[in-house]
Amino acid sequence: MSDALVSPPVFAVTGAVSLALLGAAIWKVKHTGSDSREPDGQNEHIVPLMGVMGAFIFAAQMINFSIPGTGSSGHLVGGILLSAILGPWAALITLASVLVLQCLVFADGGFMALGANILNMAVLSCLVAYPLLFRPLIKRNASPGRILAASMIASVVGLELGALAVTIETEASGITALPMGQFLLFMLPIHLFIGVGEGLATAAVIYVVQKYKPELLYGVRRERTPGKRRFGKVLAAISLAALLIGGSFSWIASSDPDGLEWSIEKTTGHAELETVPDGLHRKAAAIQEKTAVIPDYNTTFAGIIGSGAILLAVFGVSYLFRTGQKQG
Template sequence: MHMSDALVSPTVAAVAGTASLVLLGTAVRKLRPARSGLHTDALHSERIVPLMGVMGAFVFAAQMINFAVPGTGSSGHIVGGILLSAILGPWAALLALSSVLILQCLLFADGGFLALGCNIFNMAVLSCLVAYPLVFRPLMRPDATPGRIFAASVLASVAGLELGALAVTLETEASGITALPIGKFLLFMLPIHLAIGIGEGLATGALLCAVRRYRPELLAGTGPQEQPAKRRFVRTLAAIAVVALLVGGSFSWLASSQPDGLEWSLSRTAGTAEMAPAPDGLHRTAAAIQETTAALPDYGTTTAGLVGCGVLLLAAWGGTQLLRTRRKRA
């Protein structure tokens, strides 16, 4: 569902970018450790950053695996907002997923640079701050059965994907730089992302059931709240990092080559998935910036998954070291 710059006008990009930036700033403030001086607050703040990093790397790797949607000639991949929110909480999940989207845009040219604010809003904000608290959380409880976990995961994933698909359609219509008829575009966008949302929900439910069984302390707000021992926590981080690297470096080769839901909808609506970019200077500038930063455009190497995961893991390590340095100085 990564929008290209060809779908977005400067005005829509500015509005969505501002909204996303404000919410990201709010997320940063909410994750600052409380000034109460409690040991549990300090411990949580020290552990949330590396956990965000390894979970972000896992979602990045998982997003590289496109699964075919039967009978459509399309494919989809997980967004990961519900999975991240269930483990990190919604605000930390927003930061983690936004980091993935920013990396995909800048390093791999996946999604337009001008459309980055739209993509963060459509995929990260709507799943983490809307679908998770309004759909997933009300359905969950500390003693949730696997059936309830699957039901909550599927319904929340579908809600997040459908809201995102609707937002893409409305942003494209509001931009007014394409000739896409909104009714026809919606007719393809909503059903295909319903199917993709069901697939993501089933995958999310399976992963959360596994976490619930083997590491229940990781579930934000749905499991035990006691902090695990440091050694156990470090082992958990290492295990997630290894799985992310394995998925990014190996299983991504099995991804479907069929167009994703947005590309499929564009081709059915306009006859092509490649829309011509607007000729104005801002679009040209955005394209030039992305061309400069995109060292691996279109994931053009078999090691792209390993590179992306590695960047996110290194960022998490750097953030953890910075946080520890500030705590020592304080």
């Protein structure tokens, strides 16, 4: 979402909710190491894994895939995939970190809308669709068909909930001319197609991980903890994949508007809306202008830079969590 869709009250509410849930996630990650009831309790590998998976998802999100017959495109959100590997709370922190980096460094998504974007993309997928749908549907050593079904259902529901939340937040803001009913009629179908694409991609990655590196999956690492050297090679491979995706495959990404932009254009006739010229919106735009050193990914190496930055940022923050675990 851009700031043009978000009013100050919606900014305050979504920001407060997202901050509260991120605070809870930080507490959970810090204390998982001492709680044997957690599926990844006493697992030292969660810290670096958050970093490399954050870099991987950042790179994957740069690849927009075209949706045939619509003139729109979609991209991977990654909440279900991150949760399947990191667990829901660590996945929330990781995906939120990606969204913060995209907002501040690349001006992708509004600064006032950051809380809403974290809520719509990270919270609804990691803390709602994953535990309520994916976890109950998936089983240990699940068949390809079950992996596909769980990934597809959870991804579609997560995306549809996010699309519904965007529509409600826009209507509650009341600063645009978007009629809620018409806007929703475009948002839900297009995000259904995007959710199908996300489900296919998620299922493919989870199937490969289960087949070749099952110790990467959430809840399996404690039972099948790999050696440090072996796990280090896995982390290096994921990091390399993120850099390759961000540096090469992002060039072939679709230039079609994404699902939200497409829905706005179909509803209003314009792909982008003008930001309301009030004081808070101006301040938010000024902050983002100062922090966005690579606005709109306007460099060939944006994918590599972003992947490297999120790797360092998530690993650095996660290291603080590990330090807290050791002291506790």
